[in-house]
Amino acid sequence: MKAKIRKQKQQPCMVVLKLCIIFAILPLNQSLSFNYTQALSKSLLYFESQRSGRLPHHQRVTWRHHSALTDGLEQGVDLVGGYYDAGDNVKFGFPMAFTITMLSWAVIEYGGDIATAGEYDHAVEAIKWGTDYFIKAHTQPNELWVEVGDGDTDHYCWQRPEDMTTSRRAYKVDEQNPGSDVAGETAAAMAAASIVFRKQNPRYSKLLLHHAKQLFEFGDKFRGKYDNSIEIVRGYYPSVSGFMDELLWAALWLYKATDMEVYLKYVLENGHPFGGITWAITEFSWDVKYAGVQVIASMLREEKHKKENRLALEQYRSKAEYYLCACLNKNNDTNVHRTPGGLLYIRQWNNMQYVSTTSFLLTIYSDYLHSTNQTLKCDRAILTPQEIFAFAKSQADYILGSNPMAMSYLVGHGLNFPQRVHHRGASIESYKENKGFIGCTEGFDNWFARPDPNPNVVVGALVGGPDENDQFRDQRSNFQQTEACTYNTAAVVGVLAKLHRLYSHQSHDSPLIVSN
Numbered sequence: 017m018k019a020k021i022r023k024q025k026q027q028p029c030m031v032v033l034k035l036c037i038i039f040a041i042l043p044l045n046q047s048l049s050f051n052y053t054q055a056l057s058k059s060l061l062y063f064e065s066q067r068s069g070r071l072p073h074h075q076r077v078t079w080r081h082h083s084a085l086t087d088g089l090e091q092g093v094d095l096v097g098g099y100y101d102a103g104d105n106v107k108f109g110f111p112m113a114f115t116i117t118m119l120s121w122a123v124i125e126y127g128g129d130i131a132t133a134g135e136y137d138h139a140v141e142a143i144k145w146g147t148d149y150f151i152k153a154h155t156q157p158n159e160l161w162v163e164v165g166d167g168d169t170d171h172y173c174w175q176r177p178e179d180m181t182t183s184r185r186a187y188k189v190d191e192q193n194p195g196s197d198v199a200g201e202t203a204a205a206m207a208a209a210s211i212v213f214r215k216q217n218p219r220y221s222k223l224l225l226h227h228a229k230q231l232f233e234f235g236d237k238f239r240g241k242y243d244n245s246i247e248i249v250r251g252y253y254p255s256v257s258g259f260m261d262e263l264l265w266a267a268l269w270l271y272k273a274t275d276m277e278v279y280l281k282y283v284l285e286n287g288h289p290f291g292g293i294t295w296a297i298t299e300f301s302w303d304v305k306y307a308g309v310q311v312i313a314s315m316l317r318e319e320k321h322k323k324e325n326r327l328a329l330e331q332y333r334s335k336a337e338y339y340l341c342a343c344l345n346k347n348n349d350t351n352v353h354r355t356p357g358g359l360l361y362i363r364q365w366n367n368m369q370y371v372s373t374t375s376f377l378l379t380i381y382s383d384y385l386h387s388t389n390q391t392l393k394c395d396r397a398i399l400t401p402q403e404i405f406a407f408a409k410s411q412a413d414y415i416l417g418s419n420p421m422a423m424s425y426l427v428g429h430g431l432n433f434p435q436r437v438h439h440r441g442a443s444i445e446s447y448k449e450n451k452g453f454i455g456c457t458e459g460f461d462n463w464f465a466r467p468d469p470n471p472n473v474v475v476g477a478l479v480g481g482p483d484e485n486d487q488f489r490d491q492r493s494n495f496q497q498t499e500a501c502t503y504n505t506a507a508v509v510g511v512l513a514k515l516h517r518l519y520s521h522q523s524h525d526s527p528l529i530v531s532n
């Protein structure tokens with residue numbers, strides 16, 4: 017066993033050596049290129065490994081099996097389906113909804129590119145697996161089930177989802193127990209998905225829009241943070257930024273989906289009281305949506321709006337560009353920290369989520385500037401759309417292996433990727449191979465504690481990633497770095513789709529050299 021481990025550890029060194037040679041003979045502004053088409057395919061495959069419920073016949077991730085088939089039963093509601101959020105087996109509605117919003121946004125912007133990679137149906141299926149669940153979970157106009165299982169009891173065990181013996185109690189928000197943040201994010205997800213399904217499945221699209229409108233109204237009318245109503249979620253996915261960002265975000269997606277003035281008016285009138293045009297933040301995440309709101313609002317500027325609307329949108333633009341300039345390290349005062357290897361660095365635990373969301377916003381905005389013949393004016397530079405996208409590409413390339421560890425943080429891609437992903441299902445022998453029950457502590461003793469690589473590869477999972485010095489410890493217990501989340505990967509799909517469009521014609525027999 018020891019020899020095996022040693023052999024694996026040699027691989028990265030060899031790759032590092034190769035990289036060093038390549039870097040040594042290249043001017044600095046050139047970089048490696050990857051097979052982005054393949055990375056895109058893998059990123060979409062990941063969502064199948066996170067599926068909860070009854071799996072379809074065409075399920076491609078075959079180490080998974082049906083699980084959690086009685087979710088909601090205790091409460092008399094059918095909550096079978098949806099996604100496990102990360103390496104555990106809880107269904108957290110708040111980050112799940114953000115995942116679906118981001119996936120839908122990727123398809124709205126880059127659906128054509130996803131289609132030329134042959135991945136359109138997979139992308140749409142990944143979205144529908146989420147929206148089908150949200151439809152079930154939205155049981156009354158003012159009632160939404162937002163969590164099944166809980167972090168405390170779930171984390172006490174290390175079990176495959178197929179074996180789960182932990183609590184599957186479901187939690188909801190309603191008029192007495194409001195949750196404007198989770199209602200708003202779910203409304204945003206369903207509104208965004210309704211745009212995806214508009215042509216292909218108009219009835220489904222209308223249904224999603226109907227739910228989205230009701231959920232937005234519910235969230236707006238009965239205001240409150242969901243973690244005040246459901247205390248058990250506090251240790252895992254608390255709504256730290258409150259609900260005002262989600263209400264703006266939901267209204268904006270509803271405006272995009274319906275073109276109805278009333279939603280735009282909401283975003284413009286509440287820009288100030290809700291912090292949309294006052295907050296300048298340097299992160300965009302499942303919790304904090306301000307930067308996303310600001311970027312979308314900025315891109316509405318050129319449309320047919322009345323003069324006073326354009327003025328209000330201009331205020332959103334100024335905050336959006338402050339955020340983007342911070343990520344590009346071009347503000348005078350606040351910028352986002354970078355690792356010596358060039359990775360955006362926000363915080364220690366699951367830093368990659370911020371890298372992928374930021375890269376996506378930069379990619380979207382650079383396309384917008386390009387299509388409107390504009391540049392980004394920061395304190396310290398005026399940047400062209402090409403320069404902005406080059407930075408987004410540098411982050412994607414870092415993810416795929418252009419980094420000091422020569423490690424692909426997208427699992428299953430390239431030669432060297434994390435082998436001990438903090439993931440219950442992946443780290444235990446597949447249910448298909450061993451249908452015997454694996455108990456709560458048995459999982460910890462026999463599988464979690466093993467030094468060996470995981471028996472199943474969670475292909476396409478984007479793990480938490482390296483620390484602020486580009487260092488990464490591939491250990492199952494190191495959840496801050498080796499756990500992957502659905503919203504990490506969802507945000508990188510669009511970036512990979514655009515990279516696929518730009519680079520798929522090139523050959524990858526030897527690492528490719530691309531000038532920016």
Ligand SMILES: *[C@@H]1O[C@H](CO)[C@@H](O)[C@H](O)[C@H]1NC(C)=O
Binds near residue numbers: 389
């Ligand atoms: C884009 O802007 C530049 C500089 O403002 C101008 O010279 C050029 O003609 C514009 N191109 C188009 C297509 O509008």
Ligand SMILES: *[C@@H]1O[C@H](CO)[C@@H](O)[C@H](O)[C@H]1NC(C)=O
Binds near residue numbers: 348
């Ligand atoms: C940023 O700093 C530069 C150099 O100190 C200065 O010339 C410029 O005016 C500053 N810009 C802003 C917007 O403060």
Ligand SMILES: *[C@@H]1O[C@H](CO)[C@@H](O)[C@H](O)[C@H]1NC(C)=O
Binds near residue numbers: 520
């Ligand atoms: C990239 O990977 C895909 C899928 O494996 C493959 O079909 C394609 O030929 C590869 N592209 C290049 C340019 O090598």
